[in-house]
Amino acid sequence: MHGSVSDPLLDTMNFLNEITLRYPDAISFAPGRPYDGFFDIEQIFEHLRRYLDRLVEQGVGPQQLRAQMYQYGPTAGFIRQELADWLRDDEDIDVPAESIVVTVGAQEAMLLVLRALVAGPDDVVLVASPCYVGITGAARVLDIPVTPVEERADGFHCADLEAAIKAEKANGRRPRAFYVVPEHSNPGGTTMDLAARRELLEVAARHDVLVLEDTPYRLVSPGERLPTLKSLDRTRSVVHLGSFSKTLFPGARGGFAIADQVVVDDAGGTGLLADELAKIKSMVTVNTPSLSQAAVAGALLAGKLSELNAESADYYGDAMRSVLEHLDLRLPADRRAALGVSWNAPTGGFFLAMRVPFRADNAALTRSAQDFGVIWTPMQHFYPGDGGHHGIRLSTSYLTPAEIAEGTTRLARFIEAESERHTENT
Template sequence: MPEQTADSGTSAANREAFERRGLRQGGPATPGLPDTTVKVLGRVWSAPLVVGPLSAPARPGGELAVVRAAGAAQLPCVVGAFAERTFAELGSATEVPPWLRTYAFREHATERQLTERAEDAGFGAVLLALGGLDDLRLKRAAAPANLPAQGPLSDVRSLLDARADWADVDRLRAATALPLLVVGVRNAADARRALDSGADGVVVTSLDALPGIAESVGGRCRVLLSGGVRRGADVLTAVADGADAVFAGRPVLHGLRAGGRAGVAEVLDALVRELGDAMTFTGTATVADIGPGPVRTGPRPADPAPPPVTRPLRRAELHASVSDPVLDTMTFLNEITTRYPEAISFAPGRPYDGFFDSEQIFTHLRRYLNHLEEQGSSPQQVRTAMYQYGPTAGLIREIIADSLRADENIDVPAESIVVTVGAQEAMLLVLRALITGPDDVLLVSSPCYVGITGAARLLDIAVTPVEEREDGVSCADLEAAIRNERARGRRPRAFYVVPDHSNPSGTTMGPQARAELLELAARHGILILEDSPYRLVSPGPPLPTLKSQDRAHTVVHLGSFSKTVFPGARVGFVVADQPVVDASGRTGLLADDLAKIKSMVTVNTSSLSQAAVAGTLLAAGGKVSELNSAASAYYGDAMRATLRELATHLPTERREALGVRWNEPTGGFFLTLRVPFRADNAALIRSAQDFGVIWTPMTYFHPGGGGLHGIRLSTSYLTPAQISEGVARLVRFIESETARGPSARDLSARDLSARDSAPREGT
């Protein structure tokens, strides 16, 4: 992706300046919509907007998505010199010529070659920023496509001069026939110097300095503003102060992160629409009509009054769970990802959103509304179903029950289902219902998903881990744990397990182990909490769920549509068909009691979210597996690609010498590595900072301690190119960390070969 040109300080100063300005209402608007089009550098745009520059990388495929969205909006987009796509590919993706943002390279021939490639690709302009490299957000670049004979770069600054000055502007002007814009012009003297260098435009980074600079050039070159633009009213204000156009960077970045190309298109459409609204308000029919009259400027705000003295809360007075490391794990990972945005991340275990289309949401909603009408609901009843709270247990239980029968051979009545806010709420409800006192215990297959241990911690529930073996959890080990807890005077209530492609280890429980687990649970009178979100996003036919084979009502099935249908909807469910007898002898279902608890937690699950999921299920005839066939193939390819890259970079002899092993899941999102050093948070920081690759320490997933030498890799959210480069970076990190010697690691290759090779830490 392109790099950002205006630093955060400049943007903040411009935001303060925009807030001091306002718009004056003009006279009656002329008939028809305002004309937002402009002509800049000989080309007509739909609005006085240039898309970007943006920080990189925002998301997989983001570079091309922004260029295409900008072109569709009839706006130019700024492409960085370190783009991962070729200029020819980016230029051919849009009818509106992109602009090149370049730098002062130490090798002057590189500047010339870059501009020549941009010219050949039909670019419309070239930008060069004066000053130092403080604004360069992109430090590493994975094989920039347009630099001559360059592979992946660990620090792009090594190719650049520390500062760009007027000599660089003069040299660039001589090297290209493209229109040249000088970025970072601060005053009238800079603007006149840019004109003397033959610049076709200047980019001003201060809104307060803009009117004086525009007046000094007197129309002899184009004047653009960079930094702080968030709304259409800001665009009108900048034009009124003398700008011919403005750069839109941060709003576009937010749109890209939220919705890919569609998100960028939505942001650009909103900016142009808001500009038209501002023009209507001020009575200006065309952009050329915008003058200083519509803008009023207020005084600078007074320094704020000192805040009142606040007595801080003491953490010791809060629930002990807020100090538990398990609740910090996701926060820490998010912090690392934000701190090193250029790193390739194997951490997020979420679906690849290239399979989701924003327009599908409306199709799914309409399908469900039609279903309600087909079932005989009146318009009033349909409206109530969508706008009101709805039943606590859920609106779409019948549809989910039909889907479970069609896809999973789970035949349960709809009354045994409670629709939840993701599977996470389902865990909380089940634990709250089952665990009644300090002697009740939750058993978990370890390593295990942090959500279940986090929920247990919030509820002060004791957790006993049952460590997995090479092929997953052993029923013999589970039975030993049950007997041991009872010998201590405690009551094991339930056992939590992810039977299919588990998070984090990636293991899958075999058919015999499933049968043994069901028999053991019935014999010992404990419940199995089956959580299996990765079954229907994995290639090949899955093994039967535990619930589909449950004849003794020992399995509580936790379900989620976050990995399959619609992650943002946050819709999950729990199948709890266990009979519950009260003191009077009346029998109900465990689901009824879970609904009572839910009524005090979230009241109900969003009706709108349920409708979107239900419409999807109806359209697929309940067959989530068929709906996800393409996604399953993609995730399977991603897993196999990761395993191939590991085997290529670490062949058998090399991995044995290093003491590295990994398992080979056939599906799901995760695999695990065992390494000969402590794979803790400190190592993760070194990996992100020095090698540009992020992963998850396995220590997060061991409630009883352990996993110090384990790394979890998530393969679901990465492209093949990112997997290839990411594994190469990971291997360089592992080799470097291993070479640091005994002080940096506490297991040798010999020690590792003598230990068990449980998949939780890599095989």
Template sequence: MAGRSLETASPAGARPDPFPAGHRPVPAATVPAPTSRVLHKADLHASLRDPVLDTMTFLNEVTLRYPEAISFAPGRPYDGFFDTEQIFTHLRRYLDHLVAQGATAEEIRTAMYQYGPTAGQIREIIADSLRVDEGIDVPAESIVVTVGAQEAMLLLVRALVSGPDDVLFVVSPCYVGITGAARLLDVAVTPVEEGADGFDCADLEAAILRERARGRRPRACYVVPDHSNPSGTTMDLPTRTALLDLAERHGILLVEDSPYRMVSPGRPLPTLKSLDRSRTVVHVGSFAKTVFPGARVGFAVADQQVVDETGRTGLLADELAKIKSMVTVNTSSLSQAAVAGTLLAAGGRISALNAEPARYYGDAMRTTLRGLDARLPAARREALGVRWNEPTGGFFLTVQVPFRADNAALTRSAQEFGVIWTPMNYFYPQGGGDRALRLSTSYLTTADIEEGTARLAGFVEEMSAGS
């Protein structure tokens, strides 16, 4: 028995017991069958029951179910402007830039392979681009590079709304990304609806005064001044200056989201941020439409000063970076490198880089408007009660119809007429838009648009007759 512990000793001729005392397995016949854990949706966050979060899922399902249908639903760039090999060219250009800046091979390797700075590693390049292309002159440290503009919205809502009495205004109809981010964070938004002629500052001022009278604290207003998603409207210059004055007088911030400026024909109006003289505007940017969507790179320009309880000052960008560190840690270094290489190649001028796409998208919008007008001429659409706006750029326009343009109507449109669109009621935070639909013109060829508008006109005729 020498050399063998008491725990492993066995009687002579017996095989050792492989299981420690008290750990012998229960015979299979006596083991209860495993049961699946069931979670009740009522026990999950309330936002998961919000129809807004089902929007994209439903549209994707309709598109997959009717692959032969022509879809005016996706607000995405046209694939024809992308070349896979360009990705490697852009990466190499950025790496060469780092070498030219004096970075060592080890530093470049770390920059590409390791976690990067939370606030981003291409902030100087973005700042240079904003300066030469948009007239936005801000220090690089006021920029936070985000995972698309969507993360920037989430960070801003979380930072700016600190309690139930804080108010976030949105110009309605509005992009579902801002309302979705707010819903996930249990922040209620207060819509300020556009009129037939677009946004009116008097409506926002009235909403601010109403909320203050209720004892609440207006904090910020989210706006898309250029070719907005979903309505396609553009804010004129007098309205922009009046809005800046209003925000300054009432002490609120403007969250400016403007992803369609550089993919629209013609000279754009100045951004709110370039007109801002009192750090009233937080500018949200995205390279999804201008460089490529798959990079998922956006940014926020947040140069507002933040003072802590000791009197020490910093930037709002620093606070956003703190939140980001607990959300995505940092934005992909490879994605940042590809975007930076693209900007460097164009000398920071995204406007020059997107000159051809802007012409294409402008032609697509005009082709869509001509197609609608040819198939539903003025006299006919007046008799039916149909009308649409005529954006000069961007990806979207809105069609008002005399029938309920909901998911059931969309399904019928796809199934019987072979054309897909987006119900406008998705974009109204507190209801509305039930008799309107959004058309996206960016992703289709001219032939698809011409056929698609013919199909859409047939659908509208059929539905209007029965309304």
């Protein structure tokens, strides 16, 4: 069996699911999923009908329509123009439709990009650390080495990335790409400011390293949005990874990659990186399901996603503020200072990060679920290197206000008890 099968990294989600099933009455701050209250089953049919009606308006006949919905479709997707139009109007990303590949979620996009970019054993991918386990898991499956670029207490610093790039080159390795979530990152909730975004693009262009930009939480966060890295990209240094799991619904498994970089083949011919990704996709998922693409396109035809998600963005912002307020009530500043507990305060996204004085591992999580009825995620799962042993990730998106109030009460009790337990054992 391949080594990744027994790697604890790939068992992270299974373990969390197991804990949730084992303690069904526990309140869970673990799942980074959208709030169910926004889903209406009729919306799916409305999205599909809107898109099909548009095709009919454009002169698509019944036979062609039937084939598009029921048969295998083009590997790169048949809604690329709809995506290009939306990206230009809503995200100020102006790229040709042929530079887009429609994928089965952003997870497939990560897999395709990693497979395309890493050509040999001396190639390496850098990731902002802590980071989403999907990118490190995909790299592990593909046997691609990952070098973490540790975030500081105040977030990501471009100087640390440049130092890591130089160190890899000095060791005879070729840094190919750097993965980052610029807004409200998973798991830390951090956001890069505009100056850091511009500096990152300059560093990437100077060192010929692609930036893999993942932006799942932009349109479901309140307040003014900073420009994406891709919208600022003037040197084609950014491969933008997109997902509709948070903005529409995860069940569609809708995602995409913008890969407008020019590549040269062995015969000297040129094409787009997107074409190479499509070749790999043809041997992975063949094509993204037609019904999923139609549902996504139908939603995009209803208006700007930023406007359609305004209500949910406000809800998630309120949920984040509620969790922070309740934590402050349960663990006031003087008490958490005495315990050695702290947390950050993201302005959007789904996650916040907490530091505790005890080891927040799977064993501690089991005690938390069993004895206190509250579930969270150990931060150590999000560190490609050795780190996060005293960290907890809290997801704020999935719970009701009542669950937030009760869940933070239970969490505070657990932290108090576990801190005391830690003190007694040291």
